Amino acid sequence: MSEQFELVAEVRSDVGKGASRRLRRLEDKVPAIIYGGGQEPQNIVLEHRTVSKALKNTAIYSHILHVVVDGKKHKVVLKALQRHPFKPVIMHMDFLRVTGNEKLHMNVPLHFANEATSPGVMDGGIVSHNMHHVEIICKPADLPEFIEVDLGTLEMHGVLHLSQLTLPKGVELVAHQHGDDPAVASIHMPRVSKADIEAETPVVEVLAEGEAAPVAESTPPVAE
Missing domain, CATH: 2.170.120.20 (Ribosomal protein L25, C-terminal domain)
Incomplete structure (x- = not known):
């Protein structure tokens, strides 16, 4: 895989829905979590602008990423992404740790x-x-x-x-x-x-019973 993705994050100690709303609204940050790999889950926060830019590259969804938290690099994959239903806002991200040869x-x-x-x-x-x-x-x-x-x-x-x-x-x-x-x-x-069929179907004029067909007008011959 040629693409390299690295995101810088901070440890998040203030958790809960209220804290997450404050992060998004007041600090323009994205709450996230790193879990798996036989270690304790770690709550983190990322810059919304940086994450939005990274997500424009669709390769990020199927690549191994590096999330740097307090100088420590975590090898992860993006497992879940929650977006706002109608605003361009990323609500939450889940990262799964990648360890050794454990299958994904x-x-x-x-x-x-x-x-x-x-x-x-x-x-x-x-x-x-x-x-x-x-x-x-x-x-x-x-x-x-x-x-x-x-x-x-x-x-x-x-x-x-x-x-x-x-x-x-x-x-x-x-x-x-x-x-x-x-x-x-x-x-x-x-x-x-149906409209295409009707448009291609020739229109046939049906005469009423007993009605004579119209005769083409002709110019009478001029007497010599």
Whole structure:
């Protein structure tokens, strides 16, 4: 993984909902917690501006991060992120410690490749993405930034299932452990709306019974 993420935090001794609200409103900071790894949970606080900037890079969600607390560097992954329902405010963050070769359960994004050149799209079909993330299990050293979904051979009306993905070394799918094999993507013909059908249907004038068809007007011949 080429990306490197490091966040600087402070120990937070004042906990509780009221304290968290004060941090967000008065100090523009984000309350968070570091837990796991056989150690006691640690309440911390981060600068909201710094966190917001870091989160603009979507790779942060599937990378090992370093959170520096009072000069001590913690190796973690972001496990939960709580946002305000309608304000651009980060409410809380959960970080899980990464220790040794202990396997991680993570959600990583799917990146779709070769859509435009797939046989189904070349024949006029459109792609439906049934999944955008997938839950995996792997050791920290094997954590991928994303998993590629190659649609280069998908035909019209074809469906690509989870079992057909090429996984990086050391990566397992949680769904497979439960015997699930959901559809990841499919290609189908575009839907035709009723309005489109009506627009393309020629209008035929039906005459009432006994009504003569109109005769085209003609110019009478000029007598010589």
